[in-house]
Amino acid sequence: MTAERDEVALADMLRLQRESWSSAAPGWDQWFASFEAFAGPLSLELARLSAIETGDSVLDVGCGNGEPSLTVARMVGVAGHVLGIDLAEPMVEFARQHAARAGVGQAEFLARDATDLSGLGPFDAAVSRFAIMLVPEPVAVARAVRSVLRPGARFAACVWGEGSEVPFCALAPSVVQRAFGLEPAAPDAPGPMRLGRPGALSEVLRAGGFSDVTEHAVRVEPRFASAAEGARFYTEGSGCARRALEGRTAQERERFVAEFERALAAHRTADGSIALPSTVRIARGTAS
Secondary structure: OHHHHHHHHHHHHHHHHHHHHHHHHHHHHHOHHHHHHHHHHHHHHHHHHOOOOOOOEEEEEOOOOOOOHHHHHHHHOOOOEEEEEEOOHHHHHHHHHHHHHHOOOOEEEEEOOOOOOOOOOOEEEEEEEOOOOOOOOHHHHHHHHHHOEEEEEEEEEEEEOOHHHOHHHHHHHHHHHHHHOOOOOOOOOOOOOOOOOOOHHHHHHHHOOEEEEEEEEEEEOOEEOOHHHHHHHHHHHOHHHHHHHOOOOHHHHHHHHHHHHHHHHOOEOOOOOEEOOEEEEEEEEEEO
16 A cells, blocks of 8 residues: 555656646746856756767757757757657647757657656667756656666766755745745755755766766856846746745735845845856766
């Protein structure tokens, strides 16, 4: 019975995540360019670490609305192929639209649970940007990725760092907790900072069957032109903020936005913009 309950709980969690990201997809896509302004270089770093070459077949785990799939697709060229998978169909549809507008025909996108990759591959490399920390079972995802890679292929993934290192991620839950008196999520619950501890992502890759695992940290600097712009980003694109606002009155929403703007103002720079320098951890492993 315990195993059955665990399966039901996992299925419920996946359903809720699918619904949450499906709901957030339109708002998230409005901020596509703003997010890529700081996250784009990470796509290039993941491609470098996974040794992607022209003509390769590459898997992108948790492709969201199209990155790093599109960056990788340009690198592999028309002789290559990139498959981006994501749990939420609306995210996948936005990815398809971005690929069509960019004329990148070698990128394909599917709505798929990352723990079940049967029938896909084999791939010459795999990448994952800000996704593996959000899934209920990160090790199961690593195992699934390993199962569809050719021997010697590399998997490179990145996650956000720990709470104090990532104001970009920590700001939304802290504002939600202050504004509505909600309890913080459990540390091991799926979320942006779940694998932020140094070495945690490496442990996931090793447990998933990867060897020659390395990990390092880099810094990125998300920026907004103003506190008001930043507040719009979080209320429109952040799943945490969107869930907190569900069913709230107009007055509660206004108070929430004002609280967000005050929190963001603490990060104002000399030119008036908002800067949230944050740590990213990147790990790479080899399929043996």
